[in-house]
Amino acid sequence: QVQLVESGGGLVQAGGSLRLSCAASARTFSAATVGWFRQAPGKEREFVAAISVSGRDTNYADSVKGRFTISRDNAKNTVYLQMDILKPEDTAVYLCAAGIGSVVAGRRSYNYWGQGTQVTISS
Numbered sequence: 001q002v003q004l005v006e007s008g009g010g011l012v013q014a015g016g017s018l019r020l021s022c023a024a025s026a027r028t029f030s031a032a033t034v035g036w037f038r039q040a041p042g043k044e045r046e047f048v049a050a051i052s053v054s055g056r057d058t059n060y061a062d063s064v065k066g067r068f069t070i071s072r073d074n075a076k077n078t079v080y081l082q083m084d085i086l087k088p089e090d091t092a093v094y095l096c097a098a099g100i101g102s103v104v105a106g107r108r109s110y111n112y113w114g115q116g117t118q119v120t121i122s123s
Contacts, residue, residue: 002026002112004096009117014088020081020117022096030074033099035110036081038092038119048094049081050103059103064090088123 003025012018022034035050049070050059058070069082079096093116101109 002029002032002098004029004098004112004114006094006096006114006117009094009119011120011122012086014086014121014123016086016121017082017084018086018119020083020094020096020119022079022081022114024077024098027077029077029098032112033101033103033105033109034070034072034079035097035099035103036070036079036094037097037107038090038094039116040092043092045095045107047107050105051079052103057103083119086119086121088121090119091121092119093117094119 005023008020033052036048037045038048039045047061051070051072055072067085072079095116096114097110098112099110
């Protein structure tokens, strides 16, 4: 069983930055693809970014390309999401997930999910 805990959310103005962290409880995390998803009120959960086990392969949603960067530190069992040039439409609960699929695999390939951290961007 892998437990995931997100942190780093908060309230920032448009154009600002935040860095989210996803910390895992188990060493098996270092063998998992990790993804970030987000869910805004009244909307479906959507993919944001994913990173492979080695960190060499990444994938981003078109809406965040060039603004968000995903990275991982397997020694610390932690994955990060650096979010820059934030926009009001980035407001959502951000969740991390771990699974065994590729970085382009769908949401159903992720077996473990965190509870999420709130990100609010003011205009």
